[in-house]
Amino acid sequence: MKELRIEKSDSNQRFDKYLKRVLPNASTSFIYKMLRKKNITLNDKKADGSEKLNTGDDVKIWFSDETFEKMAGTSDKDLLYYSIKEIDNDIDIVFEDDDMIIINKPAGVKSQKDAPSDVSINEMAISYLIASDQLSEESFKHFHPSVCNRLDRNTSGIVLFAKNLHAAQQLGAALKERSCKKLYRAVVLGRIDDNQQIEGFLSKDEATNKVSISEKETKDSKPIKTAYRPISHVGDDFTLLEIHLITGRTHQIRAHLASIGHPILGDNKYGNTIINKERKVRGQLLHAYSIEFEDGRKFVCDLPREFNGYL
Known part of the structure; x- marks a missing residue:
């Protein structure tokens, strides 16, 4: 007999799905058969597999050691x-x-x-x-x-x-x-003085892994919303933005800002490669800066040193 105690990592899932993970070499029909015969019990009671597991639950599998090892594959190194x-x-x-x-x-x-x-x-x-x-x-x-x-x-x-x-x-x-709020920070080309929310439609070319932005909806396009506010400036050349990603699409921030004439510094896919080369920037200056959960917890991730000089 094998006795298993449900840990937190295994809680809040269906009992049958848990058993399939514990006994990967056993067929689904075999698992249900063992449940019906009470060769597998949950908290010393008969179970049908639909039960939701809780931390501390006790599972007993009444197999011989040889059968358990065969069904669980425990003799195989992961x-x-x-x-x-x-x-x-x-x-x-x-x-x-x-x-x-x-x-x-x-x-x-x-x-x-x-x-x-x-x-x-x-x-x-x-x-x-x-x-x-x-x-x-x-x-x-x-x-x-x-x-x-x-x-x-x-x-x-x-x-x-x-x-x-x-x-x-x-x-x-x-x-x-989207019950949690994610904020990004980015250095963009040009000067931005006002807070703004911009909208559009995003289409992705799977062949090139590149997206395009349009003002009007097209076939297979998806609506996007991006809000931002300026934090600081380097003259009229660069602006440090805080960005609220309202919708989350592939390359949305990079492509959306580039579409309004303010590409991210260091972005060679949507940005200005000449200025990127002149500034000798290693990678795009886009950073997932903070996240705030519905319960009020907020976590901030400091900016990389590449942002120094633009703050």
């Missing part, structure tokens, strides 16, 4: 876990509690990997959890902690990382419903 364990875990932590980590992602690092050879802030954060004894191989088999929002590779700043399923659900809902 190669992904051990490969991530070796990754650099030197992340800049803005805030951490039992549920989440708020990370200051540097420019040049991806939020999540797009190819097997990539190393992203996501893998670095998982490696940090392993190194700090917060994530065991067994827990990793059931749930992979992950970032909840993505920044462009060359955008720095706040990335939210969920340690458990409950946090992933809560943060995901807050981001989707």
Whole structure:
């Protein structure tokens, strides 16, 4: 018999989905059969698999050791876990509690990997959890902690990382419903003196991974809203803006500001490559600066040193 105690990372999910993670080599029909026969119990009671798990729940699986190991694959070493364990875990932590980590992602690092050879802030954060004894191989088999929002590779700043399923659900809902307020800071070309909210329609070319902005709606375009206020100026040449991303589309801030004649300094996709070269800027000066949650908690991520001289 195998007895399992539900940890926080496994709570707030359906019992059958949890069992499928614990017993990945078992068929769904086999799991339901074991539930019906009370070979798998929840808090010493018969369960049908639809129950929502809570921290501290007791699961008993009445299998022989040989059957459990076969269904759970426990004799197999999790190669992904051990490969991530070796990754650099030197992340800049803005805030951490039992549920989440708020990370200051540097420019040049991806939020999540797009190819097997990539190393992203996501893998670095998982490696940090392993190194700090917060994530065991067994827990990793059931749930992979992950970032909840993505920044462009060359955008720095706040990335939210969920340690458990409950946090992933809560943060995901807050981001989707826009109940949290995200502010960015950017250095743009030209002088902007007034607060403004601009609107338009964004279309993406998948082949070039580039977007375009138009004033009128077109086929497959999506509405966008971007608000900003000037914070400081460098003469008439540059303005440091605080930007409220009201809608969150691919490359929205970069393309929207470029469309009104104020591209972000250092942005070679939508900006002025001649000025970028003259200023010798390493990467675009766009930074996810702060996030404020519905409960009033606010976290600020200091600007990178590349912003010095434009503040």
